[in-house]
Amino acid sequence: MTEDLEQIAQEYKVVVRDLMKVYRRGATEVIALRGIDFEVSEGEFLSIIGPSGSGKTTLLRMIGALDRPTAGTVLFDGHNIALLDDYHAMLYRRQKVGFVWQTGNLVPDLTALKNVMLPMRLAGAPKKAAEKRAMMLLERVGLKLRINHRPHQLSGGENQRVAICVALANKPDLLLADEITGELDTETADVVMQMLKEMNVEFNTTIINVTHNPHVTEYAGRVLRIRDGLIEGQRHVLYGDISEIDAKGRLVIPETVRRLANIQKRVVLSVTPEGLLIKPLDEGSADVPEAPAEETADA
Numbered sequence: 001m002t003e004d005l006e007q008i009a010q011e012y013k014v015v016v017r018d019l020m021k022v023y024r025r026g027a028t029e030v031i032a033l034r035g036i037d038f039e040v041s042e043g044e045f046l047s048i049i050g051p052s053g054s055g056k057t058t059l060l061r062m063i064g065a066l067d068r069p070t071a072g073t074v075l076f077d078g079h080n081i082a083l084l085d086d087y088h089a090m091l092y093r094r095q096k097v098g099f100v101w102q103t104g105n106l107v108p109d110l111t112a113l114k115n116v117m118l119p120m121r122l123a124g125a126p127k128k129a130a131e132k133r134a135m136m137l138l139e140r141v142g143l144k145l146r147i148n149h150r151p152h153q154l155s156g157g158e159n160q161r162v163a164i165c166v167a168l169a170n171k172p173d174l175l176l177a178d179e180i181t182g183e184l185d186t187e188t189a190d191v192v193m194q195m196l197k198e199m200n201v202e203f204n205t206t207i208i209n210v211t212h213n214p215h216v217t218e219y220a221g222r223v224l225r226i227r228d229g230l231i232e233g234q235r236h237v238l239y240g241d242i243s244e245i246d247a248k249g250r251l252v253i254p255e256t257v258r259r260l261a262n263i264q265k266r267v268v269l270s271v272t273p274e275g276l277l278i279k280p281l282d283e284g285s286a287d288v289p290e291a292p293a294e295e296t297a298d299a
Protein backbone atom coordinates (compact mmCIF):
# COMPACT_ATOMS: atom_id res chain seq x y z
CA MET A 1 0.00 0.00 0.00
CA THR A 2 1.38 3.42 -0.83
CA GLU A 3 1.79 5.88 2.01
CA ASP A 4 -0.98 8.03 0.58
CA LEU A 5 -3.44 5.17 0.53
CA GLU A 6 -2.45 4.11 4.02
CA GLN A 7 -3.29 7.60 5.26
CA ILE A 8 -6.65 7.59 3.45
CA ALA A 9 -7.42 4.09 4.76
CA GLN A 10 -7.13 5.39 8.29
CA GLU A 11 -9.64 8.15 7.67
CA TYR A 12 -12.40 6.22 5.93
CA LYS A 13 -14.50 3.14 6.62
CA VAL A 14 -14.42 2.07 2.98
CA VAL A 15 -11.93 3.04 0.29
CA VAL A 16 -12.39 1.93 -3.32
CA ARG A 17 -9.44 2.41 -5.67
CA ASP A 18 -9.09 1.71 -9.38
CA LEU A 19 -11.69 -1.00 -9.11
CA MET A 20 -12.20 -3.00 -12.30
CA LYS A 21 -14.42 -5.93 -13.08
CA VAL A 22 -14.43 -7.77 -16.36
CA TYR A 23 -16.94 -10.57 -16.87
CA ARG A 24 -15.80 -13.17 -19.38
CA ARG A 25 -18.21 -15.56 -21.04
CA GLY A 26 -16.40 -17.58 -23.67
CA ALA A 27 -15.17 -15.13 -26.28
CA THR A 28 -17.29 -12.19 -25.01
CA GLU A 29 -16.08 -9.74 -22.46
CA VAL A 30 -18.14 -7.23 -20.49
CA ILE A 31 -16.23 -4.50 -18.71
CA ALA A 32 -18.63 -3.77 -15.84
CA LEU A 33 -16.33 -1.51 -13.77
CA ARG A 34 -13.60 0.54 -15.46
CA GLY A 35 -11.63 2.01 -12.57
CA ILE A 36 -13.85 3.20 -9.73
CA ASP A 37 -12.49 5.49 -7.00
CA PHE A 38 -14.33 6.74 -3.92
CA GLU A 39 -14.32 6.73 -0.13
CA VAL A 40 -17.06 6.34 2.47
CA SER A 41 -16.81 7.78 5.98
CA GLU A 42 -17.92 5.88 9.04
CA GLY A 43 -21.62 6.47 9.66
CA GLU A 44 -22.15 8.02 6.24
CA PHE A 45 -25.27 7.35 4.16
CA LEU A 46 -24.08 7.24 0.56
CA SER A 47 -26.30 6.73 -2.46
CA ILE A 48 -24.96 5.60 -5.82
CA ILE A 49 -27.23 6.35 -8.73
CA GLY A 50 -26.86 5.16 -12.30
CA PRO A 51 -28.79 3.69 -15.20
CA SER A 52 -29.42 -0.02 -15.68
CA GLY A 53 -26.22 -1.85 -16.57
CA SER A 54 -23.93 0.90 -15.23
CA GLY A 55 -22.27 -1.47 -12.74
CA LYS A 56 -24.09 -0.74 -9.46
CA THR A 57 -24.77 -4.32 -8.40
CA THR A 58 -21.31 -5.38 -9.54
CA LEU A 59 -19.79 -2.67 -7.36
CA LEU A 60 -21.81 -3.70 -4.28
CA ARG A 61 -20.83 -7.34 -4.81
CA MET A 62 -17.14 -6.35 -4.76
CA ILE A 63 -17.54 -4.25 -1.61
CA GLY A 64 -19.51 -7.05 0.06
CA ALA A 65 -16.92 -9.71 -0.90
CA LEU A 66 -19.54 -11.68 -2.82
CA ASP A 67 -17.30 -11.61 -5.86
CA ARG A 68 -13.69 -10.68 -6.60
CA PRO A 69 -12.56 -7.69 -8.64
CA THR A 70 -10.46 -8.20 -11.76
CA ALA A 71 -8.15 -5.42 -10.53
CA GLY A 72 -8.09 -2.72 -7.91
CA THR A 73 -8.66 -2.41 -4.21
CA VAL A 74 -11.52 -2.33 -1.72
CA LEU A 75 -10.37 -1.41 1.77
CA PHE A 76 -12.65 -1.92 4.75
CA ASP A 77 -11.20 -0.56 8.00
CA GLY A 78 -7.88 -0.56 6.17
CA HIS A 79 -8.06 -4.26 5.16
CA ASN A 80 -8.03 -5.27 1.52
CA ILE A 81 -11.26 -7.22 1.00
CA ALA A 82 -10.19 -8.42 -2.43
CA LEU A 83 -7.35 -10.41 -0.85
CA LEU A 84 -9.47 -12.36 1.66
CA ASP A 85 -9.61 -16.13 1.17
CA ASP A 86 -13.06 -17.74 0.96
CA TYR A 87 -13.30 -18.44 4.68
CA HIS A 88 -12.34 -14.92 5.74
CA ALA A 89 -14.59 -13.43 3.06
CA MET A 90 -17.46 -15.42 4.59
CA LEU A 91 -16.59 -14.14 8.08
CA TYR A 92 -16.41 -10.56 6.76
CA ARG A 93 -19.85 -10.92 5.16
CA ARG A 94 -21.33 -12.48 8.26
CA GLN A 95 -19.82 -10.16 10.86
CA LYS A 96 -19.32 -6.82 9.18
CA VAL A 97 -21.81 -6.48 6.36
CA GLY A 98 -25.59 -6.50 6.05
CA PHE A 99 -27.22 -6.92 2.64
CA VAL A 100 -30.66 -5.87 1.44
CA TRP A 101 -31.69 -6.68 -2.13
CA GLN A 102 -34.64 -5.67 -4.28
CA THR A 103 -36.46 -8.95 -3.51
CA GLY A 104 -35.86 -12.39 -2.09
CA ASN A 105 -34.26 -11.33 1.17
CA LEU A 106 -36.42 -13.50 3.39
CA VAL A 107 -36.86 -17.22 3.93
CA PRO A 108 -40.49 -17.84 2.84
CA ASP A 109 -41.25 -20.50 5.47
CA LEU A 110 -40.08 -18.47 8.44
CA THR A 111 -41.99 -15.79 10.33
CA ALA A 112 -40.66 -12.23 10.40
CA LEU A 113 -39.28 -12.87 13.87
CA LYS A 114 -37.53 -16.11 12.85
CA ASN A 115 -36.14 -14.46 9.72
CA VAL A 116 -34.51 -11.73 11.80
CA MET A 117 -33.27 -14.25 14.36
CA LEU A 118 -31.68 -16.49 11.71
CA PRO A 119 -28.44 -14.56 11.03
CA MET A 120 -27.87 -14.16 14.78
CA ARG A 121 -28.42 -17.88 15.40
CA LEU A 122 -26.02 -18.70 12.53
CA ALA A 123 -23.44 -16.44 14.15
CA GLY A 124 -23.84 -18.41 17.38
CA ALA A 125 -26.08 -16.08 19.43
CA PRO A 126 -28.20 -17.80 22.12
CA LYS A 127 -31.89 -18.10 21.27
CA LYS A 128 -33.16 -15.71 23.94
CA ALA A 129 -30.69 -12.96 23.03
CA ALA A 130 -31.46 -13.35 19.32
CA GLU A 131 -35.19 -13.18 20.01
CA LYS A 132 -34.81 -10.08 22.13
CA ARG A 133 -32.82 -8.20 19.52
CA ALA A 134 -35.11 -9.35 16.70
CA MET A 135 -38.14 -8.06 18.65
CA MET A 136 -36.40 -4.75 19.30
CA LEU A 137 -35.53 -4.28 15.63
CA LEU A 138 -38.98 -5.26 14.35
CA GLU A 139 -40.62 -2.99 16.87
CA ARG A 140 -38.28 -0.22 15.78
CA VAL A 141 -39.49 -0.47 12.16
CA GLY A 142 -43.13 -0.53 13.25
CA LEU A 143 -43.79 -4.25 12.82
CA LYS A 144 -44.47 -5.26 16.41
CA LEU A 145 -47.86 -6.68 15.43
CA ARG A 146 -46.49 -8.59 12.44
CA ILE A 147 -43.70 -10.61 14.02
CA ASN A 148 -45.48 -13.94 13.54
CA HIS A 149 -46.40 -13.32 9.92
CA ARG A 150 -44.61 -15.08 7.08
CA PRO A 151 -43.33 -13.08 4.09
CA HIS A 152 -46.38 -13.92 1.91
CA GLN A 153 -48.62 -12.50 4.67
CA LEU A 154 -46.80 -9.16 4.60
CA SER A 155 -46.89 -6.29 2.10
CA GLY A 156 -43.88 -5.46 -0.08
CA GLY A 157 -42.92 -2.53 2.11
CA GLU A 158 -43.30 -4.60 5.28
CA ASN A 159 -41.13 -7.32 3.80
CA GLN A 160 -38.43 -4.78 2.99
CA ARG A 161 -38.60 -3.43 6.55
CA VAL A 162 -38.14 -6.99 7.85
CA ALA A 163 -35.24 -7.34 5.39
CA ILE A 164 -33.61 -4.23 6.86
CA CYS A 165 -33.92 -5.83 10.32
CA VAL A 166 -32.36 -9.06 8.99
CA ALA A 167 -29.49 -7.04 7.54
CA LEU A 168 -28.99 -5.19 10.83
CA ALA A 169 -29.35 -8.30 13.01
CA ASN A 170 -25.65 -8.89 13.58
CA LYS A 171 -24.92 -5.17 14.09
CA PRO A 172 -23.02 -4.77 10.82
CA ASP A 173 -20.67 -1.84 10.37
CA LEU A 174 -21.74 -1.57 6.77
CA LEU A 175 -25.12 -1.99 5.14
CA LEU A 176 -25.27 -2.56 1.38
CA ALA A 177 -28.66 -1.94 -0.19
CA ASP A 178 -29.38 -2.72 -3.85
CA GLU A 179 -32.47 -1.09 -5.31
CA ILE A 180 -34.47 -2.03 -2.24
CA THR A 181 -37.46 0.10 -3.21
CA GLY A 182 -37.53 -1.09 -6.82
CA GLU A 183 -40.76 -3.03 -6.36
CA LEU A 184 -42.52 -0.52 -4.12
CA ASP A 185 -44.84 2.41 -4.85
CA THR A 186 -43.47 5.88 -4.06
CA GLU A 187 -45.22 6.21 -0.71
CA THR A 188 -44.08 2.82 0.57
CA ALA A 189 -40.60 3.47 -0.82
CA ASP A 190 -40.49 6.63 1.30
CA VAL A 191 -41.41 4.71 4.45
CA VAL A 192 -38.69 2.13 3.78
CA MET A 193 -36.04 4.75 3.00
CA GLN A 194 -37.03 6.72 6.09
CA MET A 195 -36.50 3.56 8.17
CA LEU A 196 -33.12 3.03 6.59
CA LYS A 197 -32.14 6.62 7.36
CA GLU A 198 -33.30 6.29 10.97
CA MET A 199 -31.31 3.08 11.43
CA ASN A 200 -28.29 4.84 9.93
CA VAL A 201 -28.58 7.66 12.47
CA GLU A 202 -29.51 5.49 15.43
CA PHE A 203 -26.91 2.73 15.05
CA ASN A 204 -24.29 4.76 13.16
CA THR A 205 -24.33 2.06 10.47
CA THR A 206 -22.49 3.10 7.32
CA ILE A 207 -24.84 2.67 4.36
CA ILE A 208 -24.22 2.37 0.64
CA ASN A 209 -27.50 2.36 -1.24
CA VAL A 210 -27.64 1.89 -5.00
CA THR A 211 -30.60 2.86 -7.13
CA HIS A 212 -31.62 4.28 -10.48
CA ASN A 213 -34.40 6.34 -8.89
CA PRO A 214 -33.38 9.95 -8.13
CA HIS A 215 -36.15 10.30 -5.53
CA VAL A 216 -34.60 7.56 -3.40
CA THR A 217 -31.25 9.38 -3.22
CA GLU A 218 -32.82 12.20 -1.19
CA TYR A 219 -32.27 10.25 2.02
CA ALA A 220 -28.51 10.08 1.57
CA GLY A 221 -26.00 12.69 2.66
CA ARG A 222 -24.03 12.30 -0.57
CA VAL A 223 -24.82 10.94 -4.00
CA LEU A 224 -22.35 9.47 -6.50
CA ARG A 225 -23.32 9.11 -10.15
CA ILE A 226 -22.09 6.02 -11.97
CA ARG A 227 -22.26 5.45 -15.72
CA ASP A 228 -20.67 2.73 -17.87
CA GLY A 229 -18.62 1.49 -14.94
CA LEU A 230 -17.15 4.88 -14.03
CA ILE A 231 -17.98 7.48 -11.39
CA GLU A 232 -19.19 10.58 -13.23
CA GLY A 233 -19.61 12.99 -10.38
CA GLN A 234 -21.07 13.56 -6.96
CA ARG A 235 -23.19 15.96 -5.02
CA HIS A 236 -23.87 16.55 -1.38
CA VAL A 237 -27.51 16.61 -0.46
CA LEU A 238 -28.67 19.86 0.98
CA TYR A 239 -31.96 20.25 2.69
CA GLY A 240 -32.98 23.07 0.48
CA ASP A 241 -35.93 24.41 2.46
CA ILE A 242 -35.13 28.00 3.25
CA SER A 243 -36.17 28.80 6.79
CA GLU A 244 -36.76 32.35 7.98
CA ILE A 245 -35.57 33.52 11.37
CA ASP A 246 -38.10 35.67 13.23
CA ALA A 247 -37.41 38.81 15.25
CA LYS A 248 -36.70 36.76 18.37
CA GLY A 249 -34.16 34.60 16.54
CA ARG A 250 -36.48 31.61 16.29
CA LEU A 251 -35.85 29.19 13.45
CA VAL A 252 -38.33 26.65 12.15
CA ILE A 253 -36.68 23.33 11.36
CA PRO A 254 -38.91 21.23 9.10
CA GLU A 255 -40.07 17.94 10.58
CA THR A 256 -38.23 15.76 8.02
CA VAL A 257 -34.96 17.54 8.67
CA ARG A 258 -35.45 17.18 12.43
CA ARG A 259 -36.09 13.49 12.02
CA LEU A 260 -33.10 12.96 9.74
CA ALA A 261 -30.81 14.89 12.07
CA ASN A 262 -32.25 13.14 15.12
CA ILE A 263 -33.18 16.48 16.63
CA GLN A 264 -35.79 16.28 19.36
CA LYS A 265 -36.41 18.87 22.07
CA ARG A 266 -32.98 20.26 22.77
CA VAL A 267 -30.01 21.13 20.61
CA VAL A 268 -26.52 22.56 21.00
CA LEU A 269 -25.52 25.40 18.73
CA SER A 270 -21.95 26.07 17.70
CA VAL A 271 -20.50 28.49 15.22
CA THR A 272 -18.19 26.75 12.76
CA PRO A 273 -16.28 28.05 9.71
CA GLU A 274 -19.04 26.57 7.50
CA GLY A 275 -21.82 28.22 9.47
CA LEU A 276 -24.06 27.39 12.39
CA LEU A 277 -23.99 23.77 13.53
CA ILE A 278 -27.13 22.48 15.25
CA LYS A 279 -26.49 19.21 17.06
CA PRO A 280 -29.02 17.09 18.93
CA LEU A 281 -28.48 17.29 22.67
CA ASP A 282 -27.98 13.91 24.24
CA GLU A 283 -29.92 14.05 27.51
CA GLY A 284 -27.21 12.16 29.40
CA SER A 285 -24.30 14.29 28.26
CA ALA A 286 -22.68 16.50 30.90
CA ASP A 287 -20.46 18.83 28.89
CA VAL A 288 -23.22 20.98 27.47
CA PRO A 289 -24.66 24.25 28.66
CA GLU A 290 -27.65 23.78 30.94
CA ALA A 291 -29.83 26.52 29.48
CA PRO A 292 -32.44 24.82 27.31
CA ALA A 293 -32.64 25.92 23.71
CA GLU A 294 -35.78 27.82 22.85
CA GLU A 295 -38.66 25.70 21.66
CA THR A 296 -38.50 26.38 17.96
CA ALA A 297 -40.34 23.46 16.47
CA ASP A 298 -43.52 24.23 14.63
CA ALA A 299 -45.11 20.88 15.36
Ligand SMILES: Nc1ncnc2c1ncn2[C@@H]1O[C@H](COP(=O)(O)OP(=O)(O)OP(=O)(O)O)[C@@H](O)[C@H]1O
Nearest residue numbers: 023030032050051052053054055056057058059212
Ligand atom coordinates in the same frame (compact mmCIF):
# COMPACT_ATOMS: atom_id res chain seq x y z
N1 LIG B 1 -22.35 -12.48 -14.15
C1 LIG B 1 -22.24 -11.69 -15.21
N2 LIG B 1 -21.72 -12.13 -16.36
C2 LIG B 1 -21.58 -11.32 -17.44
N3 LIG B 1 -21.92 -10.03 -17.45
C3 LIG B 1 -22.45 -9.52 -16.32
C4 LIG B 1 -22.64 -10.30 -15.14
N4 LIG B 1 -23.18 -9.52 -14.20
C5 LIG B 1 -23.34 -8.30 -14.75
N5 LIG B 1 -22.89 -8.29 -16.03
C6 LIG B 1 -22.85 -7.12 -16.94
O1 LIG B 1 -22.14 -6.09 -16.30
C7 LIG B 1 -22.74 -4.82 -16.51
C8 LIG B 1 -23.10 -4.20 -15.17
O2 LIG B 1 -24.12 -4.98 -14.56
P1 LIG B 1 -24.75 -4.61 -13.14
O3 LIG B 1 -25.64 -5.74 -12.77
O4 LIG B 1 -23.66 -4.28 -12.22
O5 LIG B 1 -25.58 -3.30 -13.50
P2 LIG B 1 -26.59 -2.45 -12.60
O6 LIG B 1 -26.12 -1.04 -12.63
O7 LIG B 1 -26.76 -3.10 -11.29
O8 LIG B 1 -27.94 -2.56 -13.45
P3 LIG B 1 -29.47 -2.60 -12.94
O9 LIG B 1 -29.85 -1.20 -12.56
O10 LIG B 1 -30.22 -3.07 -14.15
O11 LIG B 1 -29.55 -3.56 -11.80
C9 LIG B 1 -23.94 -5.09 -17.40
O12 LIG B 1 -23.57 -4.82 -18.72
C10 LIG B 1 -24.22 -6.57 -17.20
O13 LIG B 1 -24.80 -7.13 -18.35
Ligand SMILES: [Mg+2]
Nearest residue numbers: 056057058178
Ligand atom coordinates in the same frame (compact mmCIF):
# COMPACT_ATOMS: atom_id res chain seq x y z
MG1 LIG C 1 -28.36 -4.00 -10.32
